[in-house]
Amino acid sequence: MIxxxxxxxxxxxxxxxxxxxxxxxxxxVWVFALIAxxxxxxxxxxxxxxxxxxxxISYELGGWQAPWGIEYRIDKLNAFLLLIISGISTIxxxxxxxxxxxxxxxxxxxxFYVLYLLxxxxxxxxxxxxxxxxxxxxxxxxxLSAYALIAMGQKRQALWASYQYLIMGTIGATFILIGIGLxxxxxxxxxxxxxxxxxxxxxxxxxxxxxxxxxVVGVCLKLAMFPLHLWLPNAYTYAPSIVTAxxxxxxxxxxxxxxxxxxxxxxxxxxxxTTIPLxxxxxxxxxVGIFVASTSAIFQSNxxxxxxxxxxxxxxxxxxxxxxxxxTGLTAxxxxxxxxxxxxxxxxxxxxxxxxRVGSVELTNLRGLGRQxxxxxxxxxxxxxxxxxxxxxxxxxxxxxLLIALIEEGLWPVAxxxxxxxxxxxxxxxxxxxxxxxxxxxxxxxxxxxAPLSFLIPIWxxxxxxxxxxxxxxxxxxxxEAAAQSLFGGAL
Amino acid sequence: xxxxxxxxxxxxIMLPLLSTFAIVATGKYPNIREGVTITTCLCLIYLVVxxxxxxxxxxxxxAFWWELLPGLTISFDIxxxGMLFALIAxxxxxxxTCYAIxxxxxxxxxxxxxxxxxxxxxxxxxxxxxxxxxxxxxFIFYEVLTLSTYPLVTHAGTEKxxxxxxxxxxxxxxxxxxxxLLAIVSTWFIAGTLDFKLGGIFAxxxxxxxxxxxxVLFVFGIGKAAIMPFHRWLPxxxxxxxxxxxxxxxxxxxxxxxxxxxxxxxxxxxxxxxxVLPTTQxxxxxxxxxxxxxxxxxxxxxxxKARLAYSTVSQLGYVxxxxxxxxxxxVIGSSMHIAxxxxxxxxxxxxxxxxxxxxxxxxxSDMRGIGRQxxxxxxxxxxxSLSIIGVPPAGGTWSKWYLMMGTIETEQFVLxxxxxxSSLLNIAYLLxxxxxxxxxxxxxxxxxEQGVRPSSNIExxxxxxxxxxxxxxxxIAIVVTTLGCLMLFIYPQPLFELATAxxxxxx
Numbered sequence: 001m002i003x004x005x006x007x008x009x010x011x012x013x014x015x016x017x018x019x020x021x022x023x024x025x026x027x028x029v030w031v032f033a034l035i036a037x038x039x040x041x042x043x044x045x046x047x048x049x050x051x052x053x054x055x056x057i058s059y060e061l062g063g064w065q066a067p068w069g070i071e072y073r074i075d076k077l078n079a080f081l082l083l084i085i086s087g088i089s090t091i092x093x094x095x096x097x098x099x100x101x102x103x104x105x106x107x108x109x110x111x112f113y114v115l116y117l118l119x120x121x122x123x124x125x126x127x128x129x130x131x132x133x134x135x136x137x138x139x140x141x142x143x144l145s146a147y148a149l150i151a152m153g154q155k156r157q158a159l160w161a162s163y164q165y166l167i168m169g170t171i172g173a174t175f176i177l178i179g180i181g182l183x184x185x186x187x188x189x190x191x192x193x194x195x196x197x198x199x200x201x202x203x204x205x206x207x208x209x210x211x212x213x214x215x216v217v218g219v220c221l222k223l224a225m226f227p228l229h230l231w232l233p234n235a236y237t238y239a240p241s242i243v244t245a246x247x248x249x250x251x252x253x254x255x256x257x258x259x260x261x262x263x264x265x266x267x268x269x270x271x272x273x274t275t276i277p278l279x280x281x282x283x284x285x286x287x288v289g290i291f292v293a294s295t296s297a298i299f300q301s302n303x304x305x306x307x308x309x310x311x312x313x314x315x316x317x318x319x320x321x322x323x324x325x326x327x328t329g330l331t332a333x334x335x336x337x338x339x340x341x342x343x344x345x346x347x348x349x350x351x352x353x354x355x356x357r358v359g360s361v362e363l364t365n366l367r368g369l370g371r372q373x374x375x376x377x378x379x380x381x382x383x384x385x386x387x388x389x390x391x392x393x394x395x396x397x398x399x400x401x402l403l404i405a406l407i408e409e410g411l412w413p414v415a416x417x418x419x420x421x422x423x424x425x426x427x428x429x430x431x432x433x434x435x436x437x438x439x440x441x442x443x444x445x446x447x448x449x450x451a452p453l454s455f456l457i458p459i460w461x462x463x464x465x466x467x468x469x470x471x472x473x474x475x476x477x478x479x480x481e482a483a484a485q486s487l488f489g490g491a492l
Numbered sequence: 493x494x495x496x497x498x499x500x501x502x503x504x505i506m507l508p509l510l511s512t513f514a515i516v517a518t519g520k521y522p523n524i525r526e527g528v529t530i531t532t533c534l535c536l537i538y539l540v541v542x543x544x545x546x547x548x549x550x551x552x553x554x555a556f557w558w559e560l561l562p563g564l565t566i567s568f569d570i571x572x573x574g575m576l577f578a579l580i581a582x583x584x585x586x587x588x589t590c591y592a593i594x595x596x597x598x599x600x601x602x603x604x605x606x607x608x609x610x611x612x613x614x615x616x617x618x619x620x621x622x623x624x625x626x627x628x629x630x631f632i633f634y635e636v637l638t639l640s641t642y643p644l645v646t647h648a649g650t651e652k653x654x655x656x657x658x659x660x661x662x663x664x665x666x667x668x669x670x671x672x673l674l675a676i677v678s679t680w681f682i683a684g685t686l687d688f689k690l691g692g693i694f695a696x697x698x699x700x701x702x703x704x705x706x707x708v709l710f711v712f713g714i715g716k717a718a719i720m721p722f723h724r725w726l727p728x729x730x731x732x733x734x735x736x737x738x739x740x741x742x743x744x745x746x747x748x749x750x751x752x753x754x755x756x757x758x759x760x761x762x763x764x765x766x767x768v769l770p771t772t773q774x775x776x777x778x779x780x781x782x783x784x785x786x787x788x789x790x791x792x793x794x795x796x797k798a799r800l801a802y803s804t805v806s807q808l809g810y811v812x813x814x815x816x817x818x819x820x821x822x823v824i825g826s827s828m829h830i831a832x833x834x835x836x837x838x839x840x841x842x843x844x845x846x847x848x849x850x851x852x853x854x855x856x857s858d859m860r861g862i863g864r865q866x867x868x869x870x871x872x873x874x875x876x877s878l879s880i881i882g883v884p885p886a887g888g889t890w891s892k893w894y895l896m897m898g899t900i901e902t903e904q905f906v907l908x909x910x911x912x913x914s915s916l917l918n919i920a921y922l923l924x925x926x927x928x929x930x931x932x933x934x935x936x937x938x939x940x941e942q943g944v945r946p947s948s949n950i951e952x953x954x955x956x957x958x959x960x961x962x963x964x965x966x967x968i969a970i971v972v973t974t975l976g977c978l979m980l981f982i983y984p985q986p987l988f989e990l991a992t993a994x995x996x997x998x999x
Contacts, residue, residue: 389669390639391632400561403677415677419670426665430658438646438654473561 005050006059006072009043009082010125010138012036017117026109030097033113037090037120044082051079052482058130067194073130076483080334081127081257084341088249089120092242092349094458099242099352102359103154112152116246119145123254132180132266133190135258139176139222142254143169146247150239161234168221168231175218182211183266195266203271212276215262223255225319226289229312236308241352244304248311249345253337256318260330264487273325286319287417294424298431303354303361306428307347310387313421314340320418321402327484328408332401334480339386339394342469346462347383350376353451353459366432368441372448375456377436379463384429386466389422393470397477497546497553501568501623504539504578507532508616512609519605526593529608533586536615540575540582547575554625564686566632569625571688572993573758573827577751578622580834584743585615587969591842592735594963598849601733606643611739613640618744622751627676627686627760630752634672634716637748638664644736645729652731659728664715667722672713675706679760682706688755690995692762703761704771710756711775716749717812718805720782727801734845737797742804742837747830750811754826757815758994767818776816780910783809787917794855796844799921800837806914807833807880810895813907817898820995825894827991832879832887832980839876839973840922843869846962846970856925861932865960868967870929872974877922879977882915887980890988 016036020029051057051074059072074082093116104112122142126135147169151162184190186207187198202208217228224232232252236244263272273279290313297309314336321333351361353376358365370377386393399422406415441448450456469476495503511532518524546553547570554569592611596604617640620633638661646657680686682702683693694703715722729741757766766772783806790802807829814826846869847853851862863870879886882893892915899908961967980987 385639388665391635397561399673400677403674404681407678407681415674416670419674422669423666426662430661434654434658438649471558471560477561 002046002050004059005043005047006057006074006128007061009040009047009086009128010072010121012040012043013117013124014121017114017121020110020114020117024110026106026113027097029110029113030093033096033117034090034093036117037086037093040120040124041083041086041090044079044086047074048079048083048479050074051076052479067189067191070134071130071191071193072128073193074128076479076486077260077334078127078257080338080479080483081253082124084253084338085120085123085127085250088341088345089116089246091345091458091461092246092249095245095349095352095455096242098452098454099356100240102356103240103242104152108152112149112240115145115149116243118142119149119246123250126254127257130192131190132183132192132195136173136177136180139173142251143173143222146243146251149243150235152240152243153238154240155238157234158238161231161238165231165235168228172218172221175214175221177218179211179213179215179218182207182214186211192261192266196268199267199271203275209276212267212272216259216278219255219258219262222252223259223315224252224312225315226285226292226312229289229293229315232312233305233308236311237302237305241304241348241355244308245345245348245352248307248348249341252311252315253341256315256322256333256337260322260333260487264330269325269488279323279325282319282323283414286316286323287414287421289313289316289319290418290421291424294421294428297428298424300428301363303363303366303432304348304351306432307344307351310425310428311340311344313425314344314387316421317398317402317418320414321405324405324409324411326405326408327481327488328401328405330484330487331477331480332398332405334483335401335476336398338476338480339398339466339469342394342462342466343383343386346379346459346466347387349455349459349462350379350383353455356455357448357451363431363435364442366436367439368436369448370433370437372441373450376451376459379459380436381429381433382463382466384425384432386470387422388425388429391470392467394466394476395470397470397473401477497543497551498555500539500542500546501553501555501570502557504536504543504582505568505616505619505623507536507539508612508619511612515605515609515612522597522604525605525608526589529589529612530586532612533582533589536582536619537586540578543570544575544579546570547572560628564628564680565626566629567625568620568623568629569688570623572990573751573754574622574624576827576831576987576990576994577747578619580747580831581615581618581622581744584739584834584838584973585611587972588735588739588838590972591738591845591966591969592733594966594969595735595845595849596733598963599733601647602649603647607647607733607736610640610644611736614644614740614744618748621748624688626688627679627756630755631668631672631676634714634748634752635665635668637716637745638668641729641736641740641745644740645732647733647736648731650731656728656731660725663722663725667713667715670713671709672715675709675713678702678706678709688759690759690762692765693760694762694765698765700769703765704769707761707766707769708771708775710760711753711778711812711816714749714752714756716745717753718746718749718782718808719779719812720785720805723782723786723805726805727798730795730797730801734797734841734848737801738838738841738845741801742841743834746804746808747834750808750815750826750830753812754815754823754830754994757818758823763818763820763823763995766816772816772818776813776904776907779809779812779816780907782806783813783914784910784917787914787921791917791921794857796847796854796856796859796925797841799856800840800844803840803880803918803921804833804837806918807837810892810911810914813911814895814898817902817904817907819898819901820992821894821901822898823995824988824991825891825896825898827994828894828984828987829888829891831987832891832977835973835976835980836876836879836886836888839872839970839977840880842966842970842973843873843876846966849966850960850962859925860928863926863930865958866929866962867959868961869970870926872970873929874923874926875974875977877918877926879980880922881918885981886977887984888977889981890984 125138293312300306786806793799879888
């Protein structure tokens with residue numbers, strides 16, 4: 001059983017998805033999906049433990065040997081990612097049943113869970129597999145289900161948002177496919193480890209350059225890296241709240257993973273960063289992204305959209321850390337990946353609770369909620385403080401590492417810019433605080449109750465994680481550091 | 493009780509934080525709730541005094557909580573300067589609570605439970621800050637202090653309070669994150685440690701230019717020290733209820749700022765390094781300018797609390813100057829001034845609040861003749877003013893004496909003149925208030941310029957007025973702090989010993 005963990009990780013939610021259709025009763029399906037996702041989480045914990053003690057796990061699918069058959073290869077980096085994705089997915093699912101009651105018609109509930117599990121399968125698959133073509137397959141699995149999930153949103157704009165994402169996402173996926181095809185053409189292999197061994201021989205060819213360009217741009221599209229982020233705000237705003245919470249905490253993380261995997265492992269550090277000036281380009285785009293997106297966030301009136309822009313800005317921080325191509329920089333990126341999942345998971349779940357009670361998350365709807373829904377709003381405030389990077393929250397830990405990484409490289413001006421960027425976060429978080437705590441409710445006769453427990457438990461689980469991992473940083477820092485070091489060791 | 497000093501140290505930080513649960517639980521019964529606060533205050537004072545005696549006995553008291561990141565710990569260590577700050581803050585917390593009970597009730601403030609809760613958290617943060625063993629721990633409590641006082645500043649919940657709160661939080665968070673955090677990370681990177689150590693933590697061959705830039709970052713980053721141009725938050729914070737202004741914005745928060753500046757100067761840079769940094773002189777003049785400009789602005793304020801706020805900005809400049817002078821008398825003067833100004837300014841704020849509660853007056857121009865109605869309050873105001881100005885028989889004399897000595901020793905004659913001029917300005921903006929209160933017929937400077945004589949019916953109005961002092965708990969608080977000002981003049985010995993011990997380490 002233990003030997004089959006890597007495939008179990010993916011197959012569990014994959015098999016669970018069609019089984020949902022047989023159960024029919026939404027309540028049952030919810031419990032079933034929760035169990036499936038929970039099991040996936042348990043598997044990921046076991047995997048991480050195993051990887052941290054014994055090193056890389058290689059699993060040959062169907063017993064076919066590696067370069068020919070499909071190989072699942074779990075190292076520290078993707079074990080960490082698997083943990084984040086399955087963990088967040090499980091926590092979010094706890095609130096799903098209550099939330100979709102109000103947002104999705106009853107007859108579609110079962111399909112919601114099917115799609116949710118498929119999307120989860122896709123993300124776990126992308127991360128777990130060691131085969132480049134398999135990446136594309138799972139990317140499509142997760143993306144197609146994502147388009148459908150987003151289209152389930154209450155408002156008609158959801159359809160348009162989904163369509164926008166569909167077009168952009170498909171372009172991205174196609175680019176990745178073209179890139180993979182070109183690599184296959186040059187090396188005759190699809191196995192990532194094998195690719196990393198064979199690519200250096202043919203590195204100086206135009207085909208490999210083209211492959212690299214296609215892959216990076218394709219991944220950046222999925223990543224919503226500035227300036228390829230245009231699909232993200234609408235998708236996050238109009239998707240059902242639960243879907244937003246799930247995707248905001250996981251989907252872009254998967255894309256960051258792909259970026260790191262392709263540049264560091266497959267193409268190799270020397271090719272990605274010395275032959276091509278990716279460093280400067282990413283540093284600049286990351287910084288511009290932080291400022292443009294944070295500034296846009298300040299001017300949003302819809303809180304979901306506000307935090308969608310904030311997500312784009314936070315991706316900027318990850319990109320800046322990534323662009324340093326140092327162990328500390330990459331550690332900072334990986335830490336922020338984990339920490340940002342916790343922050344945004346908490347915030348978007350809390351917003352889902354607000355939508356459940358109030359019906360909308362326009363800023364004016366938040367008036368007076370500080371009193372009416374104290375626990376939910378407190379969660380948003382703590383999540384916001386974490387975004388700002390106040391000490392004792394996870395945001396501080398990743399900011400600290402990013403600053404150290406920048407100063408190590410002597411990039412003082414960039415360090416100042418990063419800090420100024422977090423000041424913009426103060427502004428957009430405090431707009432919400434002021435509305436929620438200082439404004440009287442629009443209609444005093446409407447009594448808004450605190451969110452039900454099915455919301456409060458997952459929300460506060462994430463909020464407590466925000467503080468816990470801000471204080472006890474051993475797990476996250478250790479894993480992130482180990483993963484970053486192994487990436488520079490060149491070992492895939 | 494036989495608690496070890498280590499346990500007491502941790503209790504001193506935890507106790508105010510733990511009391512918040514009791515405060516919330518008893519929120520519906522104001523008397524019990526205030527009882528909880530007072531009991532906590534008393535316990536805290538007991539703990540701090542015990543720690544003080546332990547320190548005097550020469551014991552090393554430290555505690556370790558947690559290693560946040562490799563090498564970065566949350567740990568505590570008691571040294572004289574922190575002890576001094578903790579003693580003042582814990583004692584004045586008790587007095588302020590006493591005052592607040594009278595003030596908040598007679599002013600019919602809402603959300604009193606939240607008020608006492610945030611107050612307790614703030615004091616817990618001050619204790620943590622005072623006892624922190626490294627810059628990292630200090631930074632954490634510094635931020636906790638900022639965030640926990642925000643709801644106090646915006647207590648009224650009005651548009652004005654919201655605006656004030658915005659300035660407050662905006663400046664304090666921006667400076668602390670953009671400058672202070674950057675300075676801390678850089679120090680960590682250059683020195684490899686953040687532990688406070690007498691004589692500084694930088695290597696001897698550290699690049700003077702970079703260290704100089706770091707010093708600027710520190711002084712600007714510690715926004716709570718209110719050096720111009722980052723002082724705007726302090727007047728903005730005056731929208732808070734008076735007990736908040738008095739304890740937090742005359743004692744806890746602002747003193748946390750200058751305390752941090754002193755800590756950084758003495759224990760991160762060390763006086764020897766500080767004296768040779770290229771930016772020290774620039775910062776000294778900046779602080780000097782801050783002292784003078786704030787005094788001048790204070791003269792033009794008609795709102796009493798605003799005038800006191802600018803006066804605080806000016807007095808904080810004194811402490812910063814003392815720290816940057818990098819001599820022992822400078823540091824002694826600064827340390828003592830933290831205490832002296834705390835007692836003086838808290839009294840002044842108490843008086844301002846008392847006047848507001850009893851007579852509903854906040855403008856200085858309306859305060860002519862109120863000495864007849866509030867004689868005790870105005871006498872207290874007079875004595876506290878003397879302490880701020882720095883003349884006998886009030887405690888401020890001593891600290892200003894040492895600060896002056898510091899400027900002479902280092903031959904900073906420009907600064908000496910600035911300090912003297914500022915003292916004159918202090919007289920000009922503080923003393924007229926009690927004078928006019930008792931002698932309404934006296935002309936103000938402004939009236940004299942315009943040739944206006946105060947109308948004769950002022951006297952008629954006020955002779956008939958009855959004595960109308962503040963509620964008893966508030967009045968007791970005023971009397972206690974005023975006596976404190978006098979005591980510090982007559983018996984400054986313990987304070988002086990603590991201040992001298994700052995530079996020699998544990999006795």
